[in-house]
Amino acid sequence: MTSIAKLTxxxxxxxxxxxxxxxxxxxxGIRRAADLLxxxxxxxxxxxxxxxxxSFVENTRVSLVATVVEMAERVTQxxxxxxxxxxxxxxxxxxxxxWYNQPFRKNDLRVxxxxxxxxxxxxxxxNWEMVQPTITPLMGDELPRNPEPLPVxxxxxxxxxxxxxxxxxxxxxxxxxxxxxxxxxxxxxxxEVPEIATALRHIHFPPTLEAAELARRRFKLQELLVLQxxxxxxxxxxxxxxVAPACEPTGKIHSRILNRLQFQLTPxxxxxxxxxxxxxxxxxxxxxxxxxxxxxxxxxxxxxxMLLCVAHGYQAALMAPTEVLxxxxxxxxxxxxxxxxxxxxxxxxxxxxxxxxxxxxxxxAGNIDLIVGTQALLSSELVxxxxxxxxxxxxxxxxxxxxxxxxxxxxxxxxxxxxATPIPRTIAMTAFGDLDISTIRxxxxxxxxxxTYTSTKEQLGSWWKFVEDQIAKGRxxxxxxxxxxxxxxxxxxxxxxxxxxxxxxPFEHRALGLLHGRMTGEQKESVLTEFSEGRLDMLVATTVxxxxxxxxxxxVMTILDADRLGLSQLHQLRGRIxxxxxxxxxxxxxxxxxxxxxxxxxxxxxxxxxxxxxGAANERLRAFEASDDGFQxxxxxxQMRGPGDLLGTSQSGLPTLRIANLVEDGPLVELARxxxxxxxxxxxxxxxxxxxxxxxxxxxxYGKSMQLSDVG
Ligand code: ADP
Ligand code: MG
Numbered sequence: 001m002t003s004i005a006k007l008t009x010x011x012x013x014x015x016x017x018x019x020x021x022x023x024x025x026x027x028x029g030i031r032r033a034a035d036l037l038x039x040x041x042x043x044x045x046x047x048x049x050x051x052x053x054x055s056f057v058e059n060t061r062v063s064l065v066a067t068v069v070e071m072a073e074r075v076t077q078x079x080x081x082x083x084x085x086x087x088x089x090x091x092x093x094x095x096x097x098x099w100y101n102q103p104f105r106k107n108d109l110r111v112x113x114x115x116x117x118x119x120x121x122x123x124x125x126x127n128w129e130m131v132q133p134t135i136t137p138l139m140g141d142e143l144p145r146n147p148e149p150l151p152v153x154x155x156x157x158x159x160x161x162x163x164x165x166x167x168x169x170x171x172x173x174x175x176x177x178x179x180x181x182x183x184x185x186x187x188x189x190x191x192e193v194p195e196i197a198t199a200l201r202h203i204h205f206p207p208t209l210e211a212a213e214l215a216r217r218r219f220k221l222q223e224l225l226v227l228q229x230x231x232x233x234x235x236x237x238x239x240x241x242x243v244a245p246a247c248e249p250t251g252k253i254h255s256r257i258l259n260r261l262q263f264q265l266t267p268x269x270x271x272x273x274x275x276x277x278x279x280x281x282x283x284x285x286x287x288x289x290x291x292x293x294x295x296x297x298x299x300x301x302x303x304x305x306m307l308l309c310v311a312h313g314y315q316a317a318l319m320a321p322t323e324v325l326x327x328x329x330x331x332x333x334x335x336x337x338x339x340x341x342x343x344x345x346x347x348x349x350x351x352x353x354x355x356x357x358x359x360x361x362x363x364x365a366g367n368i369d370l371i372v373g374t375q376a377l378l379s380s381e382l383v384x385x386x387x388x389x390x391x392x393x394x395x396x397x398x399x400x401x402x403x404x405x406x407x408x409x410x411x412x413x414x415x416x417x418x419x420a421t422p423i424p425r426t427i428a429m430t431a432f433g434d435l436d437i438s439t440i441r442x443x444x445x446x447x448x449x450x451x452t453y454t455s456t457k458e459q460l461g462s463w464w465k466f467v468e469d470q471i472a473k474g475r476x477x478x479x480x481x482x483x484x485x486x487x488x489x490x491x492x493x494x495x496x497x498x499x500x501x502x503x504x505x506p507f508e509h510r511a512l513g514l515l516h517g518r519m520t521g522e523q524k525e526s527v528l529t530e531f532s533e534g535r536l537d538m539l540v541a542t543t544v545x546x547x548x549x550x551x552x553x554x555x556v557m558t559i560l561d562a563d564r565l566g567l568s569q570l571h572q573l574r575g576r577i578x579x580x581x582x583x584x585x586x587x588x589x590x591x592x593x594x595x596x597x598x599x600x601x602x603x604x605x606x607x608x609x610x611x612x613x614x615g616a617a618n619e620r621l622r623a624f625e626a627s628d629d630g631f632q633x634x635x636x637x638x639q640m641r642g643p644g645d646l647l648g649t650s651q652s653g654l655p656t657l658r659i660a661n662l663v664e665d666g667p668l669v670e671l672a673r674x675x676x677x678x679x680x681x682x683x684x685x686x687x688x689x690x691x692x693x694x695x696x697x698x699x700x701x702y703g704k705s706m707q708l709s710d711v712g
Contacts, residue, residue, distance in 0.1 A: 027159075
């Protein structure tokens with residue numbers, strides 16, 4: 001056995017490893033001794049102590065107490081030595097223990113000896129058997145200790161659980177003393193977690209499951225603390241270095257802006273405006289998330305912030321996730337500012353070259369005050385004259401990657417993020433490097449209710465009749481399909497296909513429009529204009545309408561293949577028809593095979609439509625039908641799909657964590673954040689030697705720049 005001196009030594013030099021096993025370990029990312037030590041079990045096998053044959057289940061690992069009755073040795077046909085030990089287990093059953101090629105086993109055994117036996121139960125015609133069990137001889141009538149939980153490690157082909165456990169058992173005692181403690185005692189006390197040596201021992205070979213849990217808690221806390229330290233350091237640095245244009249909402253400016261807004265603001269809107277006004281009057285960049293359910297009225301709040309900049313002679317930019325939405329925002333702003341001197345420009349990817357060049361020049365020269373656009377705003381060709389505010393609408397569609405790129409060199413603009421997907425605090429804190437949060441909870445008064453139904457494709461006929469009724473009453477309708485065009489071998493609804501079918505069939509006498517992402521900006525705009533001016537009765541679209549489209553007279557929506565959409569996405573879609581004073585109706589249509597029978601949607605039935613037995617395709621659709629509360633639905637979506645989806649999968653900007661989980665470990669995230677801030681407040685340069693290892697880990701993991709969005 002080679003002795004190990006350093007954690008950086010190659011793993012093949014560890015006791016019980018060797019060259020062959022080292023190649024398997026490498027597939028698991030284990031190269032150095034430290035990698036093995038920090039390769040944690042994904043789970044534990046809790047060996048249940050069983051009593052009596054009643055509780056025997058074939059192929060389960062159990063522990064039991066048994067007395068040796070008889071021992072026999074023989075050589076099998078294939079030439080192996082076999083030791084068979086007949087035992088009487090407590091509870092009156094007999095279990096035969098078998099070992100192959102381990103003749104020395106019999107030295108531990110004698111007839112009448114009591115044993116604690118742990119192994120996998122097999123049943124043969126005559127007997128219960130265990131092959132190669134582990135045994136602990138018991139003294140006299142000694143009671144066995146509760147069996148220890150066994151670690152279950154992730155494996156790779158060729159590597160057995162038992163051999164990985166064996167390597168761990170042999171290597172850990174030599175390695176653990178080499179690891180230095182990174183968490184100061186005070187921090188461990190705050191988190192109620194064990195010190196490093198105990199934690200390492202217990203995460204691999206815990207005496208109890210509780211001990212394993214405490215050990216895991218320690219490593220989670222450490223991981224989160226490193227993350228939160230990175231965030232806190234980044235925030236400190238930003239506050240120290242960054243200067244933002246101060247835009248104070250003086251009484252005069254405040255009332256001038258409010259007078260320009262179309263309506264009386266709700267108390268929640270006013271308090272959001274208050275928060276924003278406070279932030280923006282300081283020469284430090286605002287860093288705020290405004291969250292509110294679909295239709296809660298975030299746009300006017302954004303408008304207020306933009307006009308605040310203009311009042312101080314600065315530019316403001318509003319970035320939307322789709323061209324449709326960018327156009328609509330630009331149009332709304334232009335409309336409400338038409339009698340003012342505020343100049344608005346739209347920047348999109350599909351602009352003709354010459355127009356684009358002209359707009360960019362005007363922006364650079366400071367001849368434009370409000371710049372609305374898509375991701376095209378991130379283009380390096382776009383130079384602002386004096387940008388004071390960046391607003392990102394429907395943030396969850398972007399992720400956070402783009403955030404840094406829009407910043408200008410000298411002063412930092414204020415930063416406001418709008419989101420209709422409520423983001424749990426712990427995730428927001430992490431994904432956005434500690435945003436302050438304003439929330440709009442109550443929607444503007446006077447909104448008519450939205451009725452939600454689910455239906456199968458077979459029931460569509462009667463639903464179309466209902467839609468026709470609504471159109472006859474002067475309302476407009478959306479029909480949403482997941483795809484743009486039909487695809488071979490798939491009957492997933494496409495906007496083009498549905499558009500054709502409906503125009504040729506049930507709605508041939510109506511004016512239908514088609515909207516999807518493959519159309520040019522101009523085509524989209526003209527369709528949307530026609531729809532919003534009431535010249536189209538029905539808009540067949542892909543989910544591009546999901547975000548932000550605002551046509552109050554459109555009150556009926558059909559969502560085809562709704563089972564393909566996420567809960568938050570469905571709710572966003574529904575938000576399109578809860579804008580005006582007429583009641584809204586949305587029908588989520590799913591595959592009939594997945595649908596379970598349900599009771600009649602009574603109000604529709606009352607309207608004379610036969611939609612009894614509308615079916616919900618799955619849990620999601622059922623939740624969608626049952627709740628109209630975006631905050632509640634987002635919470636469910638998060639539970640069902642995880643935070644990546646919520647924030648826009650790949651570019652969520654969330655760092656990958658090894659052991660902690662931002663959703664499940666919420667309280668630990670909070671604790672880590674608190675501790676990180678306290679550490680920095682007490683010791684701004686983090687020079688305390690007790691913190692040296694933690695700081696080193698933070699720098700190594702998140703880099704000197706502390707740009708969280710660069711990692712993960
Ligand atoms: P979202 O928060 O989803 O972006 P919008 O800002 O698009 O919502 O607002 C939804 C609708 O509510 C719009 O038609 C808007 O004009 C209207 N609205 C916003 N605030 C108020 C208010 N205080 N009173 C009445 N209507 C409002
Ligand atoms: Mg909006």
